Amino acid sequence: MEISGIAAYLVSFFTFVGIYAILALGLNMQWGFTGQFNIGIAGFFAVGAYTSAILTTPESPWHVGGFQHPFLVGVVGAVIASALVGLLIGAITARLRTDYLAIATIGIAETLRLVIANEGWLTNGVRGMSNIDRPFSDFFQAIGLSSAMGSLIVVAAFLAGVYFLVERARQSPWGRVLRAIREDEPATAAAGKNIGRFRLEAFVVGSAIMGLGGALYAHYFGFLSPEAFLPLYGTFLVWVMLIAGGSGNNKGALLGAVVIWTIWSGSEFVMSAGLPEGYTGYAGPLRVILIGVLLQVILITRPEGILPEKAPRAIAKGRRG
Amino acid sequence: MTDVYILIELLQLSIYGIVLGSILTLGAIGVSMIFGILRFAHFAHGDLITVGAYVGMGFLMMTHAPVWTALPAGMIGAAIVAVLIDQTVYKRIRRTQPVILLISSFGIGLILRSLVQVIWGPNVYSFPGGIQRPWMVWELAIIPNHLWILLAAVVIVTALHLFLTRTRIGKAMRAMSDNMDLALVTGIPAERVIMITWLLGGALAAGAGVLLGMDSRLTPTMGWNILLPVFAAAIVGGIGRPYGAIAGGMLIGLAMEISTLFLEPSYKPAVAFLIMVAVLIVRPQGIFKGAW
Amino acid sequence: MSLLQANDIYGGYGGADILNGASVRVEDNEIVVIIGANGAGKSTLMKAVFGLLHVRSGQVLYRGEDITNRKPEQMVGRGIAYVPQEHNVFPSLTVEENLEMGAFAIKGDLRPRLEKVFSVFPRLRERRRQDAGLMSGGERQMVAMGRALMIDPKLLMLDEPTAGLSPRLIDDTFERIREIRSLGIGVLMVEQNAKQALGVADRGYVLATGANRFEDTGKNLLDNREVAEMFLGG
Numbered sequence: 001m002e003i004s005g006i007a008a009y010l011v012s013f014f015t016f017v018g019i020y021a022i023l024a025l026g027l028n029m030q031w032g033f034t035g036q037f038n039i040g041i042a043g044f045f046a047v048g049a050y051t052s053a054i055l056t057t058p059e060s061p062w063h064v065g066g067f068q069h070p071f072l073v074g075v076v077g078a079v080i081a082s083a084l085v086g087l088l089i090g091a092i093t094a095r096l097r098t099d100y101l102a103i104a105t106i107g108i109a110e111t112l113r114l115v116i117a118n119e120g121w122l123t124n125g126v127r128g129m130s131n132i133d134r135p136f137s138d139f140f141q142a143i144g145l146s147s148a149m150g151s152l153i154v155v156a157a158f159l160a161g162v163y164f165l166v167e168r169a170r171q172s173p174w175g176r177v178l179r180a181i182r183e184d185e186p187a188t189a190a191a192g193k194n195i196g197r198f199r200l201e202a203f204v205v206g207s208a209i210m211g212l213g214g215a216l217y218a219h220y221f222g223f224l225s226p227e228a229f230l231p232l233y234g235t236f237l238v239w240v241m242l243i244a245g246g247s248g249n250n251k252g253a254l255l256g257a258v259v260i261w262t263i264w265s266g267s268e269f270v271m272s273a274g275l276p277e278g279y280t281g282y283a284g285p286l287r288v289i290l291i292g293v294l295l296q297v298i299l300i301t302r303p304e305g306i307l308p309e310k311a312p313r314a315i316a317k318g319r320r321g
Numbered sequence: 322m323t324d325v326y327i328l329i330e331l332l333q334l335s336i337y338g339i340v341l342g343s344i345l346t347l348g349a350i351g352v353s354m355i356f357g358i359l360r361f362a363h364f365a366h367g368d369l370i371t372v373g374a375y376v377g378m379g380f381l382m383m384t385h386a387p388v389w390t391a392l393p394a395g396m397i398g399a400a401i402v403a404v405l406i407d408q409t410v411y412k413r414i415r416r417t418q419p420v421i422l423l424i425s426s427f428g429i430g431l432i433l434r435s436l437v438q439v440i441w442g443p444n445v446y447s448f449p450g451g452i453q454r455p456w457m458v459w460e461l462a463i464i465p466n467h468l469w470i471l472l473a474a475v476v477i478v479t480a481l482h483l484f485l486t487r488t489r490i491g492k493a494m495r496a497m498s499d500n501m502d503l504a505l506v507t508g509i510p511a512e513r514v515i516m517i518t519w520l521l522g523g524a525l526a527a528g529a530g531v532l533l534g535m536d537s538r539l540t541p542t543m544g545w546n547i548l549l550p551v552f553a554a555a556i557v558g559g560i561g562r563p564y565g566a567i568a569g570g571m572l573i574g575l576a577m578e579i580s581t582l583f584l585e586p587s588y589k590p591a592v593a594f595l596i597m598v599a600v601l602i603v604r605p606q607g608i609f610k611g612a613w
Numbered sequence: 614m615s616l617l618q619a620n621d622i623y624g625g626y627g628g629a630d631i632l633n634g635a636s637v638r639v640e641d642n643e644i645v646v647i648i649g650a651n652g653a654g655k656s657t658l659m660k661a662v663f664g665l666l667h668v669r670s671g672q673v674l675y676r677g678e679d680i681t682n683r684k685p686e687q688m689v690g691r692g693i694a695y696v697p698q699e700h701n702v703f704p705s706l707t708v709e710e711n712l713e714m715g716a717f718a719i720k721g722d723l724r725p726r727l728e729k730v731f732s733v734f735p736r737l738r739e740r741r742r743q744d745a746g747l748m749s750g751g752e753r754q755m756v757a758m759g760r761a762l763m764i765d766p767k768l769l770m771l772d773e774p775t776a777g778l779s780p781r782l783i784d785d786t787f788e789r790i791r792e793i794r795s796l797g798i799g800v801l802m803v804e805q806n807a808k809q810a811l812g813v814a815d816r817g818y819v820l821a822t823g824a825n826r827f828e829d830t831g832k833n834l835l836d837n838r839e840v841a842e843m844f845l846g847g
Contacts, residue, residue, distance in 0.1 A: 035420070037420055037423060037424075039364070039423075039424075039427060092598060092601060092602055093601065095605070096601060096605055098420050098423075099356070099361060099362040099419075099420075099423065099560075100556070100601055100605070102362060102364075102420075102423055103362055103549075103552045103556070103597070104597075104598065104601065106364075106548075106549065107549055107552075107553075107594035107597065107598070108594075110549055110590060110591075110594070111590070111591040111594050114587060114588055114590065114591050115591075117587070118585055118587055118588065232431060235427075236427065236428065236431060239424055239427070239428075240428070243424065281442075281443065282438075282439050284435075284438075285434075285435035285436070285438040285439050286435070286439065288431050288432070288434075288435040289432050289435045289436065289439070291428075291431075292428045292429070292431045292432035292435070293432065295424075295425070295428040296410050296425060296428060296429070299410075299414050299421060299424070299425050300410070300413045300414060303414070303417060303421065489713065489717065492706060492710050492713060492714065493714060493717060495703070495705060495706055495710075496703040496706055496710075496711075496714050498705075499703040499704055499705050499706065500700055500703055500704075502697070502700070503697065503700060503701060503702075503703065504703075504714075505685050505686075506663065506665065506685045506689075506695050506697060507689070507714050507715060507717065507760065508685065508686050508688075508689030508690065508715075508717055508718055508764070509714060509717050510686060510717070510718075
């Protein structure tokens, strides 16, 4: 591979890491902080991606739209739309046990995928949506950067922003209540906290972050189809990333995104190089098996992940004092 | 005139609904039993359904035995797979929160689906038997296979009922689902009961898989695609209550088929999902009364 | 050799110890009652003896054999039966099925055992096909005790068998417990109804902050002024 090829690969690699890291931070808000089990990440991811795509693309004979709003409007729309879906699901399942939330989220994700695949007027169905512009590509070209590099910079900036916000949230009194709910719900309720409300807030914030990830994906990749939102890519990898990195710990979510994406994309090389002629079709399922087995090994041997959650200083101090 | 036409259409769809419902019931009973005893929603159940169907078909390809033997072969195969999964993976994480089992099972489901792809390839298979000429009863078309599917489901559910009410280990399963702590102090061997639960859950899933395969075709995602309706049936029937799953399965099956009168057939799973959500809002404990 | 001897037990639910050197002894054909204030560790001591919570230090001997920290399954296998205070029946099982669960590990015909239980609790014979969940509190207590008797225990452990029962049913329950002793079974029970319990008990222990405070025959404890002031309402 030439130098430019390697550079292009690295840009794409880190862009995906950035997008997945954002999804993992969103999941951490729900699962890591609050113990809410969202197994329909792909659904929120898709809502964000399609909302932004519909808002920003030029007119097309194949689907609704032609609004041609700027990139940032698309992002804001994506965040709002996925937050609304999160609000709906969260409100329905707020009083129910975790398993119902899990089933409801996968239900909404699969239903959304059916809608995307079947409602051609809205999304062009399985043929997909194209012509989604990369963010600020004119600007980046003017300063001599490729649009892909520009996307990476934009993704990195959003990741930094999300990371800053979720870290602040974690250390805030709000974040402490969330963890208290996760650790001991009855005691927190007894302390006069409105559990359902805190839970719902965390769920909606997490969903909004996932929607943001979806918008960034749409604008980087430039093309959307229901295939991209299968539970494998949208949901499963994010879960493995968070659990491998260390749920409850935002740094762990970042690290997990890097490690798991490295393994996932690296396995593609290994498989295409290592599998004999005629067996390359098995690469896909074998990679899934690899990641699936990795998850089980982590759950059995190191369920707290590479970077376990530490009790934040404020609580530790409080206990000592 | 049109009224009669709609009636016929409705009856025809109801027949399909009962067939689908009996398939969903077999899956939902397993989900419900596993939930009752191990307290987690088993997300690999759909893929266990797929495994059962493929093992049954694989058995036919190897032995050229009569078609019906796919059912017991698949059931035995999937039961063994379910127990192996539990012994190698779930058993080791059972002591942590049940919700960890949930994410683990999601991963197990993907592994099973991928294994099916690796072993049997991405091709679509069908059970031998070809296209059947339906019997015409009045204006209704009845496909012979549908009768067999219904009969097989009734036999399997009846056998399960007898097991749960007549054998000591079956009663112990109900007891553990009622009250795990009491079961332990009573001296019921929990590990053995859990193993039987997986055997039965796997066998029932395979029953659903083989029957589903007979009704349509075998694809690596066949089980995953009906997981949502299976969960819906279990929840509508009151999760943790296998007998409710029968009613839940029928209700969901009928609703899914009848919805095709006014909705795209590809939205069938969404119909199941919406009914489930409605039930969760109105009656989280499920519609149907009674326990095991 | 005593039927049961728990010596100097320390333990709790993971945090600080609740039991601080409690001891208890039961002989064959003896009713022994443990009384004490709320939080004294009575039920905790029962659970520790039965292996439901970890004994950090101390020893539980059953007919001389060390059974400290054994699993409940093994306790049952040795002839020790335990009836928890609450949620002590399987509600969706019939009375007969509940009893059958008590004898899960026993092979062969259960009918003689069932007959024996029905002779102590005739009411259960009438109700044998009824779901236990649909029964009254007193009937459930009978089912729970009957279930424990199914293994033909040598030692029966009852955690507050009269909790929540009407005065008439309390009398009846103590009457049954006496009858159970007459079958050759040692009974260890925790009780809130201290006066009546000491009345039927051969011996009693008064527990305070997880350790023995008094230990004597039931009659002597009833006469003990200090015990009377503490627990018997003067």
